Amino acid sequence: xxxxxxxxxxxxxxxxxxxxxxxxxxxxxxxxxxxxxxxxxxxxxxxxxxxxxxxxxxxxxxxxxxxxxxxxxxxxxxxxxxxxxxxxxxxxxxxxxxxxxxxxxxxxxxxxxxxxxxxxxxxxxxxxxxxxxxxxxxxxx
Numbered sequence: 675x676x677x678x679x680x681x682x683x684x685x686x687x688x689x690x691x692x693x694x695x696x697x698x699x700x701x702x703x704x705x706x707x708x709x710x711x712x713x714x715x716x717x718x719x720x721x722x723x724x725x726x727x728x729x730x731x732x733x734x735x736x737x738x739x740x741x742x743x744x745x746x747x748x749x750x751x752x753x754x755x756x757x758x759x760x761x762x763x764x765x766x767x768x769x770x771x772x773x774x775x776x777x778x779x780x781x782x783x784x785x786x787x788x789x790x791x792x793x794x795x796x797x798x799x800x801x802x803x804x805x806x807x808x809x810x811x812x813x814x815x
Contacts, residue, residue, distance in 0.1 A: 681737045682734060685734040686730070688726060688730035688734075689727060690799060693727065693769070693799040694796070695722060696719060697792050699719050699722065700719070700780065700789075700792040704792055716780060716781055719777050719781075723777050727773070731770055738763075755814060755815055759809040762809070766806075769799065769802070
């Protein structure tokens, strides 16, 4: 059980590292105006999204669901905190999908947003992280 939790946390940290960094790359990409920089950002964004973030998300879910089915659902299925955490995770996956959409927009030179927009979007994962950690550790309800 502790190994599952450790692996879940390792890949969660990996996923969040990408969720924090990719929108920051979008900020700089939206500010760039030369072709060399644009192409460099496209490579960095693609490698981060497909090489780190998405595998981190998938493995976070693999080990998280393993824990849910192994013991957590039996212990906490009637607890509101687990349902709230799973809801936040669903919303976080939607945010991840939006990151993928923005990545494709930059890849195809169709970005419609300013660097300020991405600065705000860069703060969204922090809100999810705070909520998820509080729910999982404090179990307030």
